[in-house]
Amino acid sequence: MRKLLYILQKEFTQVFRDKAMLPIIFIIPIVQLLVLSYTATFEIKQVRLVVVDHDRTPESRDLVAKFSGSSFYKITNQVVEYAAAAELLKKGKADQFIIIEPKFASHLVTDRKANVQLITDAINGSAASLMSAYATAIIGEYNREIVVAITPLAGQSLPIRVEPSYWYNPELNYITYMVPGILVLLVTIIGLFLGSMNLVKEKEIGTIEQINVTPIKKYQFIAGKLIPFWVIANIDLAIGLLLAYFVFKIPVIGSVWLLFGVASIYLVAILSIGLVISTLTNTMQQAMFISWFFLVVFILMSGLFTPIESMPHWAQIIDYANPVAYFIKINRMIMLKGSGWPDIQNEVVILAGYAALLFTFSIWRYRKTV
């Protein structure tokens, strides 16, 4: 037991002596959390809109005013021709353009029906559908007002009124949704990368040769390698939670202890994956590359950016083996919903099962190879 303490002392000395390590461990996660939380959003704040108004009546100007009044839109150009608008879209200087037909106002009054054309740059499909939905909503609102203005009684006759109420994230704030996920990302990077790299480093530099002729037992050596990053990742999580509270005003609604308990189990799984990677590789470069591969797959399939429910069925099945997906789900539940043990026990049990399985496998692999 004392031997393990000496090994830990040595590991921590090395970690904190490395001038490049301190920023990696403490500054990069903070920057990631602050930057990513703001940037990883699907909200589109400023759609650059080009207006082609062939009508030029108070009615058509009202419609345009609806767009310019919206915080989502910025009217960048008013042009007179379709071709000019198309050119702007092609050059990437606009995201969307709206064409108001000639005699828009008179059609509205006489035919009770008028046309506008909406053209959206759809290179980014999800952004395009969002922009299209925004525009449709604005035009819909204009529609209702026109109907009310023309036939005053119509407004009261709508049979169903929808009163939306958004729970857990009442302002539909994307940051609230992203922060718990990004916290998981940080913890994962520390656990997976630093864990596997640190072990491979001993192999690559050759220091393991000297260690192997000492009476240090393998479990002591492995524990000495993994415990520091288990601790550091938990510290990073704590820093992240403080930032979430003070910077983003996102408190942990559920139990903080439960959160750290789950994180500790999760980290065993992640560090074990790192350990397996370190047995498969001989240099830090190789370990880095394989860790990166796993990280990207885990993260992109984790539901951090895109909902798991919208993935194809086979991907959802693969996700049953993705520890990141479990922890992101649990973290969102605890932080935002205040879920307690009964709500998350299934996920935690599965995660713990994975952790136990991966840990056993990694030790077995390690014994065989090193």
Place this chain on the structure above:
Amino acid sequence: METPSAFIRIENVQKHFAEVEALKNVSINISQGELFGFIGPDGAGKTALFRILTSLILPDSGSASIGPLDVVKDYKKIRKSIGYMPGRFSLYADLTVEENLQFYARIFKTSVEENYKLIKDIYGQIEPFKKRRAGDLSGGMKQKLALSCALIHNPKVLVLDEPTTGVDAVSRMEFWELLKKMQQMGITILVSTPYMDEATLCDRIALMDHGNILSVETPVNIAKSFKGNLLSVKTNQMYGLLSDLEQFPHAEQVFRFGEFIHITFQSENTPEIIENLTSYLNSKGHKEILISSVEPVIEDCFLALMDQPEKA
């Protein structure tokens, strides 16, 4: 071979890595307190043998023991009773001299203070730099630190894999003086080196090549065992000299030796041979011919031994 005083016994050890046979049926007995050298070029199998003795790898067949301890069965006890210095500097470059030494002392359940007397001569030289990181030390100082760390747990046997490779001549001599002191303290020392001149400093040496032990003898006896006489030859046309010498009727063995070529022959009449050789080389068009009779050194024995299987 079986002697009652054998402390380290290596019996019929074989080891192969993939296609390469690193050790082919190696057997050696080494007495307690000996300073035993393994001499041979890269790839001779020295490191493989050391790694088996230090329990880092398992032999394919055969057995090895240190005292009563078998290197396979009793590997835990073996690790406590040997000090190993790998060929590559294997201490933590980012820890200081003092921290490295302390770490290795502690994991062997001892302390620097407790065994200070063992390492005083060596560690004393680098102690002024104890706050310096091991990675910033010079080559010679790194070796001294590595030796200190290998000694700190008071091992009975020291296994040193090419400790002087890449170290300057002065540090090399110092290092060997330190080894002599270790030996006087009763430690059995196994050391490998590619430098033939260091072989004479050992009590006994084993010449190794391609996984075989060519000879185990004291340095003096190895030199004595050299059969025949030796001439050292140099001319203005070194290119072609080797094949010309091989065709010289009296030549037994011909091999490069630094900037010279050494040639062995059995005749006792050296001046006559020199005369014959001079006229022979003249007839082959060589000029500035330098021929001298030399005493065989270990390298000659080694090169001659290495040459034999090919000729046979």
